Amino acid sequence: MTTTTHTTDDSQEQMSSRIRSFLLRQEVILLIISLLAVMFLAFGSDRFLTTDNLLNQGRLLTEIGLVALSMTFIIITGGIDLSVGSILGLCAIILGVMWDPNGAFALPLEVAVVICLLVGTLAGFVNGLIIVRLGVPPLITTLATLALYRGLAEGISQARSVRGYPEEFYVLGQGEFLGVPTQLWVLLIFCILTAVILSRTIFGRAIYAIGNNELGARFSGVPVGRYKIMIYTFSGFMAAMAAWIFVSRVSTTRSDMGSGLELDAIAAVVLGGTSIFGGSGSIIGTIIGFILIQLLKNGLALSGVTTDGTIVVIGTVLILAILINNFIQRRSGNG
């Protein structure tokens, strides 16, 4: 037997293939694309690559970012949550109506915020229950609750907006902490939290297993149903967090808040390399994904591109990123 020579050959081969596969990772490629985009956009406008502008963009991406983080978990299991934008709208309205000093409740602001978070969490939990216990596909379930939650929001708001919050409420959405917008700290904490949970814990591992082979995961004793309910519940909670920050940032409450947010969040997740079929993806990828989308939006706007043009560019980038990813997957997966 020539086992020894085989082994050295193989390990060398493995080593170089490992380096190659690192360079070809979706996250790395995306990072390179992002850097190129930043350089390109910096040429378009002097105001783009300034600390002030970038920090301000951080404010704007927090809501999408939070929702995209929990969306990553859901998409890795092969599911989807279309209702997050509506949950955001519902939670924002609840927050405003509960607090409104001229309204029926006139609760303290702290209590209103807690109720807002609870409602979002409950809305996500309901999604999870319908998906797991009744076996309705996530796409259908959340498409239905997208309409349902938005309808509730509109019914509760009666087309009135709530404004005039106390000054301290705006710290979260408009204030700074150590020179960085407050909500970016919140986003950072959740980024770290979700990244650690997904990559380091039993729960995270189970999420990947479910996405790759749900039946196999069940046969391995993974409590698939419970975990799925947990991630949809978490998604609702994150949408409520986003609602809180959103209201604080724009100083007002309206029932149409967050509409279309789900698509931006899904775009960020998919751009970040998470397979829409489930089974693979990472929080780092999602983070790069939502940063890139925000930078493109802002940079193009500063360069004088219209909003419509910006949407076209973002769509094109998304398709290109997916094509590149597929190309890589096919080359490296060819065994």
Added chain:
Amino acid sequence: MQEKPILELEHISKRFPGVQALTDARMDVRAGEVHALLGENGAGKSTLIKIISGVHKPDTGDLRMDGQRVVFNNPREAQAKGVATIYQELSLYPELTVAENIFMGHAPRGLLGSVDWRAMRRRAEEILLSLNITDLGVDDKIGTLTVGKRQRVEIAKALSFNARILIMDEPTAALTEADVQRLFGIVRLLRERGVGIVYISHRLEEVFTLADRVTVLRDGHYVDTKAVREVTSEQLISMMVGRTIDNLFPKLPAQIGEPVLEVRNLWRKPLCKGVNLTLRAGEIVGLAGLVGSGRSEFAQTVFGFTPAQSGDILINGKRLDIRNPGEAMRHGIAYVPEDRGTQGLIRQMRLRENVSLAVLRSVSHSGFIDNRAEHELADKSIGSLQIRAFSGEQVVNKLSGGNQQKVVVAKWLAAKPKILIMDEPTRGVDVGAKAEIHRLISELAQQGIGVLMISSELPEVLGMSDRIVVMREGEIVAEFSREEASQEKVVAAMMRDAHSAVSAQGAAT
């Protein structure tokens, strides 16, 4: 006998990233012969037939048909030249009818290019009739048919292309004994008509019943081609593994202790109807039965995958309510499922991640996975089960079938079970890996684990079990001790009402 071959392969080499799948392999197929292709899993059989059927292109070497060099760029071109393949995983459309499946992609056309349904049905009937298949309606939906019938449809489909070479990849793996006999009848019929058949099987007895010549591959290399009449099974096995295996079933004596699992009047409709069973520590109980007799369903009920509707499960004498696999695992039950691809493994994930999946708690601290402990577990599994893999980082998909099966077994051994239920533990596994798995089962029993082994291979059941229990239609219908059991008795119990069917098949062959 020395006719000219229809198909010749010479100096075929094929490399995949990381593996030299074939080195200088060769084979030839004559008209009207059954040519068996033997080798352990990973020996290169699948690669070779994929080259013949146009799925892969060889790196070097020639394919010749009737002496003419041919190149197949894709399976369609191979089909056009008369090479048809029936893969292990059948490739039919369950929602379509028999006739539609047979003519999928080349339906007879009428005026204006529309499908000529009448011609299609008529020709499908002709093909079925030419194969002596009378129990299949051309309008039956594939989804309603048994595995055996579906396979006959596959064969009919192959013949609709006027196949001159028919490749069959482990055609009997999922078949009942009666269906195997019918298949043999059809294969013989085709041989008489001059079709050259390449037949892959892990069951040596099939090679001796059916084949004219046999080619053996080992580690991607050509070993030899022999006339079946001139070799013995011992010779073939030693050609395949490069060493002599004295005893395929090294059942070791074990101390049989107290009952670890007692099942009383367990119900879970439709296929688990009042089952009673006792399993003792150190005992291997073989659970025999036809496919569809409810063996897996019973096992999955005990494992909590499909929780019981009524009845009792006692573990170490204590009555327990098992409502999901997690609870079963906590009570020391492990279940190695029947289908490693969809149930046993997460094939896109790494070996390390598969081995630890059922026992993540034991390699983690307060919910966080301890990488070092997980790596150690993977390395230990690779070592103790002799899994052929680069390392625990290898994706399971890229391992051979036998090694994948070992990963499933390793995964469940990591759970340190007291009760081990194995559903077809050696299905689609090569001879060497099979012997290793059998030895492992024996050793586990010696360590005091109660093993319930579900198997469709009678020699395996008879060779390994201390006691044999037979299921039919969701009930336990017979029980034999190791001493009193014989192949005939077990088969008779398995199909007590199926005698008429057997004699009908006898006439067909």
